[in-house]
Amino acid sequence: MKATYHELTVTLNDDLVEFVADFIANIAGDGVELGEDKIIVRNENDLTFVKDALVSLEGTLGDALGMHYQLEEKENQDWIKKYQESVQPIEAGKFYIFPSWYPPKEDLINIKIDPALAFGSGHHATTYSCLEALSKYVDEGDRVVDVGCGSGILGLAAAKLGAEVDLCDTDPLSVQSTEENFRLNNESYAKLWEGSVDKAKQSYNVVIANIIADVLRFIAPDLKKSLNADGHLILSGILDKKEERVKESFEDLTLLERTLKDEWVTLVYTKDKA
Numbered sequence: 001m002k003a004t005y006h007e008l009t010v011t012l013n014d015d016l017v018e019f020v021a022d023f024i025a026n027i028a029g030d031g032v033e034l035g036e037d038k039i040i041v042r043n044e045n046d047l048t049f050v051k052d053a054l055v056s057l058e059g060t061l062g063d064a065l066g067m068h069y070q071l072e073e074k075e076n077q078d079w080i081k082k083y084q085e086s087v088q089p090i091e092a093g094k095f096y097i098f099p100s101w102y103p104p105k106e107d108l109i110n111i112k113i114d115p116a117l118a119f120g121s122g123h124h125a126t127t128y129s130c131l132e133a134l135s136k137y138v139d140e141g142d143r144v145v146d147v148g149c150g151s152g153i154l155g156l157a158a159a160k161l162g163a164e165v166d167l168c169d170t171d172p173l174s175v176q177s178t179e180e181n182f183r184l185n186n187e188s189y190a191k192l193w194e195g196s197v198d199k200a201k202q203s204y205n206v207v208i209a210n211i212i213a214d215v216l217r218f219i220a221p222d223l224k225k226s227l228n229a230d231g232h233l234i235l236s237g238i239l240d241k242k243e244e245r246v247k248e249s250f251e252d253l254t255l256l257e258r259t260l261k262d263e264w265v266t267l268v269y270t271k272d273k274a
Contacts, residue, residue: 008047009070010039010054015239015263016065018124019212020054022150026173027053033087034124047071092128093135095157100184109160112184113153126210126236129259129266130154134208137232137268138163142205145226147197148215152178154208159187166191166200198222208234213242220249227271232256236266243267 012020014037021039025032027050033040041047051069058065089098096108104110134154138144140162146155149167155178159165167189169175175194182189193199196219197207207227209216216223216235227233233253238246243265247255253269 003076004073005042005044005076006047007072007074008041008050009072010041010067011037011070012039012065012067013037018126020057020065020067023057024050024054026171026177044076090128092131093133094161095131095135097131097153109157111153111156111160113151113181114184125261125264126238126266127153129261129264130208130210130234130236131157132259133234133257133266133268134158134161134206137234138206143202143228144206144208145197145200145204147207147209147219147223148174148211149178149192150174150210152181154210155189156181156185156187158206158208159189160185163206165189166193166204168193168195168197168199170194170196196222197226200226202226203228203231205231206234207231210234210236213238213246216246217249224250224253224271229271231271233269233271234266235269236264238265238267239263240265 010020017034017039021032021034024039024041041050048071051071054067058067084099084101087099089096089102091108094109095111096105097111097113098104099114100112134157138158138161142163144158144163145166147168149155149169152167155165155167167178172194175192178192203226205228207223209223223233235246240260240263250269253271255267256270257268259266
């Protein structure tokens with residue numbers, strides 16, 4: 001163990017924490033800790049490259065993120081253990097989401113996710129609400145697609161409910177993380193591809209898309225095309241201030257359920273039979 005480690009603290013609007021943490025996890029790989037209005041990254045190696053990547057991202061988005069950075073070198077006091085102690089298991093719907101350093105629970109469906117290795121551990125409001133929706137709307141034998149799968153946690157949840165699962169993400173690192181997490185949980189998927197739902201070869205009983213609102217609007221035609229009649233479309237990643245704009249893109253479907261948690265909205269739709 002080295003005598004020191006590097007710590008990067010990023011402060012930003014709390015609404016953007018998950019988006020930026022996802023970006024960081026894909027390039028840093030470990031030690032990404034989320035807090036209110038901040039993200040902390042720890043590593044024994046220099047983290048300047050992470051800061052530079054965030055500055056570049058902010059420039060690409062026109063300084064819309066408003067991030068501030070603090071990069072420090074600290075005395076090494078087993079930061080990995082400190083980080084692990086900060087990550088708590090959660091219960092969401094029928095599921096128990098836990099890191100590998102905790103034991104499973106007998107009375108719930110267990111999903112093992114190590115947040116140090118891949119982002120998407122169920123703690124964020126959007127993931128939590130999607131897990132609750134999956135508990136309600138996925139039946140054994142359903143065909144399910146997880147669009148923008150990230151860590152694969154939602155597809156994993158559907159697989160553990162007995163569904164046949166396809167997954168896709170435009171980020172190749174997310175595809176890799178999904179493969180790793182399915183192996184970690186001894187689960188299998190039918191298909192996994194880099195790209196979006198427009199590449200799907202079939203339609204589905206349940207379509208999940210936990211993506212930011214603007215992307216949901218952009219891919220709305222493909223999401224609806226991939227949904228069976230009487231199927232369920234679960235949309236999340238929607239800030240409440242953008243809810244109405246998303247609803248405009250799906251007004252030809254029937255809204256069954258709306259969940260609001262920490263300013264994040266999850267919508268469940270169905271497509272009526274023709």
